[in-house]
Each structure stands twice: as structure tokens, then as C-alpha cells.
Amino acid sequence: MRTRLASVRRRRVLALCVLLVLLAAMSALSLALGANPVPLEAVWQALVQPTGTEHDIIVRSLRGPRTVLGILAGIALGVGGALMQGHTRNPIADPGLLGVNQGAAFAIVLAVVVFGVQGVHGFIWFGFAGALLAAVVVFLLGAVGGRGTTPVTLALAGAAVSALLYGLISAIVLANRQGMETYRFWHVGSIAGRDLAAAGQIAPFLVLGLLLALTNTPGLNTLALGTDVATALGRNIRRTRILGILAITLLVGASVSACGPIAFIGLIVPHVARVITGPDYRWLVPCAGLLGAVLLLAADVLGRVLTGDSLEVGIMLAFVGAPMFIYLVRRKGLARI
Amino acid sequence: MRPVRDIPPVPGRRVLLVGPAAWTFRPRTIVVPAIGALLLVLVAALNIAHGSSNIGLLDVLRTLLGGGDRRENGIIFDLRLPRTLAGVLVGAAFGLAGAIFQTIARNPLASPDILGITWGAGVGAVALIVLGGTGGQTSGLVAELGVPLAGLTSGIVTGLLLYALSWRRGIDGYRMVLVGIGLSAVGYNLVYWLLTVGDVDDATRATTWLVGNLAGVGWAAIGPTALALAVLVPATLVCAHTLGGLQFGDDTARGLGIRVSTARGTLLLLAAALAAVATAAAGPITFVALASPQIALRLARTAQPPLVGSMVLGALLTVSADLTVRLVAPDLPVGVLTAVLGAPYLIFLFVRGRRGARA
Numbered sequence: 091m092r093t094r095l096a097s098v099r100r101r102r103v104l105a106l107c108v109l110l111v112l113l114a115a116m117s118a119l120s121l122a123l124g125a126n127p128v129p130l131e132a133v134w135q136a137l138v139q140p141t142g143t144e145h146d147i148i149v150r151s152l153r154g155p156r157t158v159l160g161i162l163a164g165i166a167l168g169v170g171g172a173l174m175q176g177h178t179r180n181p182i183a184d185p186g187l188l189g190v191n192q193g194a195a196f197a198i199v200l201a202v203v204v205f206g207v208q209g210v211h212g213f214i215w216f217g218f219a220g221a222l223l224a225a226v227v228v229f230l231l232g233a234v235g236g237r238g239t240t241p242v243t244l245a246l247a248g249a250a251v252s253a254l255l256y257g258l259i260s261a262i263v264l265a266n267r268q269g270m271e272t273y274r275f276w277h278v279g280s281i282a283g284r285d286l287a288a289a290g291q292i293a294p295f296l297v298l299g300l301l302l303a304l305t306n307t308p309g310l311n312t313l314a315l316g317t318d319v320a321t322a323l324g325r326n327i328r329r330t331r332i333l334g335i336l337a338i339t340l341l342v343g344a345s346v347s348a349c350g351p352i353a354f355i356g357l358i359v360p361h362v363a364r365v366i367t368g369p370d371y372r373w374l375v376p377c378a379g380l381l382g383a384v385l386l387l388a389a390d391v392l393g394r395v396l397t398g399d400s401l402e403v404g405i406m407l408a409f410v411g412a413p414m415f416i417y418l419v420r421r422k423g424l425a426r427i
Numbered sequence: 428m429r430p431v432r433d434i435p436p437v438p439g440r441r442v443l444l445v446g447p448a449a450w451t452f453r454p455r456t457i458v459v460p461a462i463g464a465l466l467l468v469l470v471a472a473l474n475i476a477h478g479s480s481n482i483g484l485l486d487v488l489r490t491l492l493g494g495g496d497r498r499e500n501g502i503i504f505d506l507r508l509p510r511t512l513a514g515v516l517v518g519a520a521f522g523l524a525g526a527i528f529q530t531i532a533r534n535p536l537a538s539p540d541i542l543g544i545t546w547g548a549g550v551g552a553v554a555l556i557v558l559g560g561t562g563g564q565t566s567g568l569v570a571e572l573g574v575p576l577a578g579l580t581s582g583i584v585t586g587l588l589l590y591a592l593s594w595r596r597g598i599d600g601y602r603m604v605l606v607g608i609g610l611s612a613v614g615y616n617l618v619y620w621l622l623t624v625g626d627v628d629d630a631t632r633a634t635t636w637l638v639g640n641l642a643g644v645g646w647a648a649i650g651p652t653a654l655a656l657a658v659l660v661p662a663t664l665v666c667a668h669t670l671g672g673l674q675f676g677d678d679t680a681r682g683l684g685i686r687v688s689t690a691r692g693t694l695l696l697l698a699a700a701l702a703a704v705a706t707a708a709a710g711p712i713t714f715v716a717l718a719s720p721q722i723a724l725r726l727a728r729t730a731q732p733p734l735v736g737s738m739v740l741g742a743l744l745t746v747s748a749d750l751t752v753r754l755v756a757p758d759l760p761v762g763v764l765t766a767v768l769g770a771p772y773l774i775f776l777f778v779r780g781r782r783g784a785r786a
Contacts, residue, residue: 245608249611253766254770257765402620402623
């Protein structure tokens with residue numbers, strides 16, 4: 091028994107190490123590849139002792155911020171997705187599908203067009219408020235009738251709320267050409283064209299969100315047994331839930347404010363992480379975060395290489411993620427986790 | 428026509444017999460479309476009468492019958508009549524498509540908007556507008572025939588995908604809706620990608636078009652749409668006789684002697700084509716397909732959405748929404764209003780469905 095536990099732990103530690111190495115490799119690729127490829131030695135040179143060459147400028151001021159932002163957003167979305175799936179015990183929970191992204195998007199459009207707010211620092215608070223509101227509304231709707239949320243009710247509540255917000259966003263944006271310009275590039279979800287300041291502005295919120303998420307994981311493990319058992323084991327369910335929603339809001343709201351709504355990372359990553367680490371959320375959540383960063387960077391690099399930077403990462407991920415979603419939906423029974 | 432049995436299959440209803448065919452006579456299934464049609468004519472006339480220069484209702488009638496002066500002829504025949512006619516055609520197509528999808532999925536939430544058909548049709552149409560090879564200035568034959576055709580093709584492809592992907596030893600309504608949500612995500616992202624590829628003038632145009640807009644629809648677009656509907660609507664109504672059996676589920680339908688896969692596949696394709704033609708003409712005017720069958724069902728008090736009633740109500744809803752938008756905010760496309768009004772209705776349907784009552 092002891093040896094089996096030890097081997098499971100060894101496997102999990104090994105998996106995290108492999109993911110860290112993968113993330114480092116992906117970051118290097120993200121710095122090196124693009125319309126103007128930079129050799130890896132030059133990337134290293136630019137990071138360690140920049141001399142102001144063309145390569146240094148590309149790496150430090152263009153691809154560097156993009157990569158940092160990609161890592162931050164990927165971690166946030168991966169962890170956020172894992173928390174959502176854990177709290178709803180629902181295999182198709184994802185910030186994009188459940189309307190959380192659209193909620194943040196609506197609040198930010200409102201901020202830009204109606205209140206004239208500019209820059210990530212200004213509208214990040216609107217992003218949080220919108221994300222929180224949409225999350226709460228969708229979960230309440232999904233649980234109407236007292237039978238708890240099921241994959242179907244949650245997805246439909248998310249679709250309904252997204253549709254409403256989409257209509258409102260169109261109404262605002264169509265009446266305002268400047269809003270349209272800002273919106274249509276921000277909206278598809280991209281980590282390009284942002285500077286390091288944007289990453290710096292969301293970083294504190296992400297760190298706080300991650301800490302909350304990690305303290306939330308033991309609670310998620312007991313919640314996975316069902317609320318009755320969790321209560322019997324002495325878990326304060328309300329506190330666990332509130333902690334979870336706070337963490338999700340901070341993580342998703344921050345990443346949406348900086349990168350626009352990126353769907354499907356939160357959907358795919360927890361499933362892969364579950365295969366690697368097993369159902370223990372204390373391991374699953376960190377693993378999902380690293381996987382999210384790797385996947386986001388991979389999608390971004392792929393989009394850059396394939397289409398010369400015209401395929402934003404959010405769209406790229408939808409093309410990968412939607413088939414995955416359909417596969418999950420087609421699975422027999424669409425079981426609860 | 429004569430009543431044949433002492434005890435009719437539906438208690439309290441008379442039975443009508445014509446040759447080998449028999450119907451249960453339900454007055455509401457005739458009265459509701461009739462009143463709807465009258466209201467439609469009224470709203471359409473108001474829609475034609477209202478505008479930057481108002482024309483009296485009687486003058487509208489006179490002009491339509493051929494007695495108008497040059498100014499009235501110009502305003503009515505060149506601007507307002509095509510817009511209103513487009514509303515009628517598109518609304519009827521959406522209503523019929525929605526009724527069929529909802530009956531087949533046995534779920535009031537199943538409509539072409541939710542199932543991804545409209546976004547699928549949008550992909551083809553926007554691709555042609557943005558990538559048309561004419562620097563975005565699509566015009567002439569490409570714009571008149573190409574855009575509806577591209578929308579129709581990609582809408583039908585989406586319908587086929589939907590059917591294939593949600594088939595797993597039969598069709599389950601909820602699985603179909605969920606697969607549709609996935610397909611919507613792909614279509615939506617494809618459309619937005621196309622918008623970022625195009626230049627901004629085009630993107631603004633395409634976005635306006637994407638939320639569903641009747642403003643730009645001229646005679647050139649109405650011709651092909653009317654032609655397509657003239658084929659599709661009768662075909663659908665003829666094929667729809669199996670719907671009554673299909674609504675009971677696969678096993679019962681098979682027991683009743685219906686070739687389930689063939690019947691359902693045909694109807695799904697026809698409904699997808701209807702939604703795609705409507706989308707290609709005016710963009711996705713959301714929630715018309717969702718709401719009108721449900722309203723028609725409640726008014727007619729039938730077990731499943733009545734097809735003709737859904738068509739009439741779809742047209743009535745669309746033209747009324749267009750008139751409202753023109754009265755309140757003339758610059759906004761009609762799709763914005765239907766989306767903002769329709770989404771809470773979707774949420775209501777969903778909540779009510781959860782409480783146990785089923786449409």
C-alpha cells in the first residue's frame with residue numbers, strides 16, 4: 091500500500107516536472123518563432139545580455155510580453171476551468187461556454203463605450219464585476235428547480251445568458267464606431283499587441299486567485315463526494331463555494347481583461363490533467379494550470395506559424411476545443427464527475 | 428366532409444374525412460393563423476407607411492394597387508416594400524424551421540440559432556463578402572446570387588454535421604442541442620476570424636449583417652429567396668406528415684411504421700435549408716425561430732408547434748420587430764431587438780422547463 095502511494099506520488103511529481111520542462115520549451119519556441127524567426131542562441135543572448143540588435147528588440151519588446159501574457163492567461167484559464175468543473179461536478183464547465191467570458195466582455199464594452207475607460211488597468215474592475223455577475227446568474231439559473239445543476243442545464247443556461255449578453259453587446263457596439271474598432275480585435279481573444287504593463291497589471295490578481303484556488307483544493311476533494319457526504323465530514327460547504335467563486339472570478343476576469351475572451355482552455359485542460367494526476371484536486375489544479383499555459387502558447391505559436399499571425403489564439407483554440415466539446419457530449423451518459 | 432364515428436379519437440372533437448385522409452377538426456388551428464395573417468397585413472401596411480416621410484395608410488393601399496404618384500411609387504416600391512416583404516419571407520422561413528427543429532428534438536430550446544445552423548450559414552455568406560476577391564466590394568451577380576447561395580450551402584453542411592454528430596443509436600434532443608452549441612462556437616469563431624481578416628469598412632457592414640438586418644435587402648435579394656422558399660416550404664409541409672409520429676420518440680415512431688432515419692433526416696435538411704436561406708437573405712435574426720413556434724403552440728393549444736401558425740407568427744414577429752426598431756432607433760438592425768427581447772424569453776423557457784412543465 092505504502093509503495094503504491096509512493097509510486098503515485100512519484101508519478102505526479104514527475105508529471106509536474108515534465109510539464110515545467112514542456113512549458114520552458116514552449117516559451118522558447120514562442121520567443122523564437124514568428125514572421126521573423128530568431129535563432130535560439132540569439133533568444134538566449136537577448137534575454138541575458140541584450141545589445142539592442144534587431145533580434146533583441148523583437149524578443150524583448152514583442153514576443154517577450156506576448157509569451158509572459160500567454161503563460162499567465164493559460165495558467166489562469168486552466169486553473170479556473172478545473173475549479174469550475176470541480177465545483178459544478180460537470181465535465182463541460184468552461185468559462186467560455188458558461189457565459190463568464192461574455193459577462194466580462196459586456197462589462198468591458200460598457201466601460202469602453204459608455205464610461206470612456208481606457209487601458210487594461212481601467213477596465214479590469216469592470217471585467218471582474220461582469221465575470222462574477224454572469225457566473226452567479228448562470229449557476230443560479232442552472233440550479234433552478236432545486237435539482238442541482240446537470241451538464242445539460244448548465245450548458246443551456248450558459249448559452250442563454252451568452253445570447254442575451256451578445257445581443258446587448260451588439261446593440262452597444264453597432265451604435266458606436268470607435269467601440270466597434272476596439273471591440274472586434276479585443277473580442278476574439280489574443281495575446282498579441284499587448285505590452286508588459288498589461289501583464290504586470292493583472293499579475294497581482296492572478297497570484298491572489300491562484301492562492302485562493304490552491305487553498306480551495308482540499309475542499310474540492312471532499313465536495314467531489316457529494317454535498318451530503320462533504321457536510322457529514324465537517325466541511326463548510328458555503329465557505330468552500332464562496333472561496334471557489336472568488337478564485338474563478340479573479341482568474342477568469344483578469345485573463346479576459348488582458349487577452350479578451352479565450353474559450354475552451356478551461357474545458358480541455360482539466361480532462362487531460364485528470365488523466366495524468368488522477369482525481370486529487372491538490373495535484374490536478376497545479377497540473378491544469380501548467381497544461382493551460384503550454385496549450386495556450388502552443389496554439390498561439392501554431393497560429394503564428396501557419397497563417398502569419400492572422401489567426402488569433404482564441405479562434406485557434408475554438409477550432410481545437412469545439413470538437414473536444416462535441417466528443418465529451420457524445421460520450422455515453424455524459425456522466426457527472 | 429362528414430363526421431364518421433360516434434366516438435371520435437379525440438373526445439369532444441369532430442372528425443373530418445376527405446377520401447382516405449382524416450383529421451381531427453380543431454378550430455383554433457385555423458383561427459389562429461387567420462387572425463395572425465390579418466394582423467400581419469396590418470403591421471406590414473404600417474411598416475410601409477412609416478418612415479422619414481410618412482404616407483397615409485390609404486395612400487399606401489392606393490400606391491400598392493398602382494395609383495400612386497412618382498414620389499410615393501419611389502419610396503414604397505424601391506425602399507419600404509422590399510424591406511417589409513423580406514421581413515415576411517425571412518420570418519416565415521425561420522418560424523417553419525424552428526417548428527420542425529423543436530418537434531424533432533422534442534425540446535423547445537432547439538432552434539437554428541442555438542443549433543448553430545445560422546452561424547454556419549453566416550460563415551459561408553461572410554466568407555464570400557470578405558474574401559470575395561473584389562477587394563470587399565462585392566457587387567453584381569456575386570452579391571445577388573452568390574451570398575444567398577454560399578449561405579445556403581454552408582448552412583446545409585452545418586445541418587448535415589449536426590445530424591451526423593448527434594446521431595448515436597438514434598437522436599437525443601439534449602445531445603443535439605449540446606452538439607449544436609459546440610458547432611455554434613466553431614461557426615461564431617470562424618465568422619469573427621473572417622471579420623478580423625477583412626478591412627474595417629467591410630467588417631462593420633458584415634457585423635451589421637451578422638446580427639440580422641432588413642435594411643439593406645433589395646429586390647435583387649428577394650427574388651432568389653422567394654424562389655427558394657417557394658420550393659422549400661411546400662416540400663417541408665408535404666414531408667411534415669411524419670412529424671406527428673416522430674414526436675413520440677424513435678421506438679414509437681418505428682412502431683407506427685415511419686422510416687425514422689429517412690423521415691427525420693429529410694426534415695432536418697429541409698429545416699436547415701429554410702433557416703440558411705433566411706439567414707443568407709437578412710442575417711441571423713435570432714430568436715424568431717425559437718419564439719414563434721412556442722407562441723403558436725400556446726395560441727393554437729396543440730401538442731406540437733403548428734407549422735402554418737408558426738410561419739405566420741414568425742412573419743408577424745419579424746415585421747413587428749422591424750417596425751419597432753424603425754420607430755425607436757432607426758440605425759439599429761432588427762436582429763439586435765429580437766436578441767435583446769428573445770434571450771430573456773429563452774431563459775424563461777429554460778427555467779420553466781426545469782420546473783417540470785414541458786412544452
